[in-house]
């Protein structure tokens with residue numbers, strides 16, 4: 191399975207989460223490439239069976255949560271041509287529905303979004319591992 195993980199990160203949490211997700215999937219046998227949203231390899235994207243997109247949760251902490259990098263993601267990624275995607279956000283206190291909103295944005299770009307995850311910035315390792323388990327479970331059940 192070829193996987194591209196791409197992320198938009200302001201202070202590094204989502205970047206670390208993306209690398210942890212990539213590492214977990216590679217450990218499970220996937221071929222994984224990881225790119226900042228500023229530097230996506232479109233050849234790798236075209237070849238990928240699965241594209242995982244991560245960003246940070248923006249908002250007013252207890253309401254108005256949204257995927258912080260959505261504009262950049264929509265601007266930098268091409269149409270996703272029925273690609274399978276997963277979305278995740280890193281967050282500090284309460285991600286609200288930011289991850290679901292990111293999934294909807296990816297679907298509006300043409301993907302089939304198969305799942306979303308939230309990764310707390312103080313629990314990057316554990317939450318990234320849980321997200322990897324969800325991604326793998328989705329494929330095991332397909």
Ligand SMILES: Cc1cc2nc3c(=O)[nH]c(=O)nc-3n(C[C@H](O)[C@H](O)[C@H](O)COP(=O)(O)O)c2cc1C
Pocket residue numbers: 198199200201202203204205245246247248249250251252253254255280281282283284285311
């Ligand atoms: C302007 C701004 C708004 C934020 N709003 C929320 C929020 O509503 N809920 C939340 O849980 N975290 C919120 N955060 C925290 C970030 O989502 C969190 O620190 C995230 O891990 C940052 O990711 P990054 O290091 O990849 O930029 C906000 C951060 C910023 C800068």
